[in-house]
Amino acid sequence: MKRWNIMVTGFGTVGQQVARLLEQRRERYRELYEADVRLVGIVRSSSGLYDENGIDSGKWANYAHTKQAGNASWNALEFIKSVQADVLIEAGPSEKEGGPGLTYIRYALENAMHAIAISKGALVVDYAGLAALAKKHGTALKISGATAAALPTIDLLQYNLAGCEVKRVEGIFTGTTNFVLTKMMEEGLTCTEAVELAQKMGIAEPDPSYDIDGWDTASKLTILANAAFGGQVNLTDIERASIREITLLQIETWKKHAKIPKLIGTIQKEANGTVSVAVELCAVDFTHPFASVSGTTKAIRVETDVMGDLLVVGGKSDPVAAAAAALKDLEHIISR
Known part of the structure; x- marks a missing residue:
């Protein structure tokens, strides 16, 4: 059975729904795709959470409700590099200049990591460049969550x-x-x-x-x-x-x-x-x-x-629907 390690960047309401659905659907992935899908990394603006065996709902829920302390030395990209996930799900805020999400997605696509974008900023700024990176490195760039989510576009x-x-x-x-x-x-x-x-x-x-x-x-x-x-x-x-x-x-x-x-x-x-x-x-x-x-x-x-x-x-137009759209993309990736 193939192991799939998932990293979620951005852990607001949508990111938390991604984590919840991932846990609920673990057996589905095992039965349909013979895939052992585990959430192993979470990135917030000034901290990260990692567990190579998988982050269960108790751990991520506690982490989500823990107030972040400012950490000038925190480097999210270095944390992402250390986790080495198979799929990155970008659920951070949509920023006009692309924001950190653009950096995260670029790194993922260049380093054998598939990327699923829920936030729109990076795609608005440089969709063509990101798509070219995915093609060059044989990785997938999926964008259902950023293009009206539950409405298939x-x-x-x-x-x-x-x-x-x-x-x-x-x-x-x-x-x-x-x-x-x-x-x-x-x-x-x-x-x-x-x-x-x-x-x-x-x-x-x-x-x-x-x-x-x-x-x-x-x-x-x-x-x-x-x-x-x-x-x-x-x-x-x-x-x-x-x-x-x-x-x-x-x-x-x-x-x-x-x-x-x-x-x-x-x-x-x-x-x-x-x-x-x-x-x-x-x-x-x-x-x-x-x-x-x-x-x-x-x-x-x-x-x-x-x-x-x-x-x-x-x-639907809510965080659950946005998360579900991203996990639809995930199923397309793990079923290939």
Whole structure:
């Protein structure tokens, strides 16, 4: 039975859910893939935890709730090097410049370690470079958790539609934003009130700007465009709409004209082969496929040359779903 040692970098809510699911699924991996999968290393911003025999739930739960002390001498990369895992799962925060996650993933791919990215920062900054490293060194770079998580996007485009020409992709890629718009339309809440409700429910972050100003959708589109279309899209070049300034008067006007507001991300492959990307606030008709996509639910619609159009709706928007998407990628790796 092959042994698979797993390292998780970033151990917030999502990282902890990865650890929990890994433990729950150990027998599944053994039975289906004859794989002995063990979480052996965890990296936080100023400390690490290692056990060559595997870190059980008691150990990692205690570690997760232990307050970190500042440690100027702590070197996360040296810790990662010492663990020598088979798979690195990057679950740290998504930083605009790539952050430590970019360094961790680069090291992994260069050193016989497969990488699964949940955070988006590294992929937004240098997906092409990371993919080239993976190809050069025979390692895998998996990105389901960073591209709408439980909503299948990258697998749909790269595997399910293999051989097709995908002409256009459009979707609702940010559950938080869709929740806010739904509450504004259905309950007459202001944007601020809807965001506060989302925060109380654990849907929105303390700083919601990344979601409501379109950055989350734009980041996912950047990764998808570059990974599935071979584009050279830069996040800062994307036309990006925000829902921040929507007024109750606009909401009433949309209702009067039987329209529903949605923040829609679009990837368009042009006739000359170039790829264009946009994040737009659209008022869609009630007959539009996205009109009934409410709450935190997400959706993707794909236009192809020979398989027609496809619509996928659903996928939870929470830390468990993000972790599960990453472990879907893990199963693809260990089953090869």
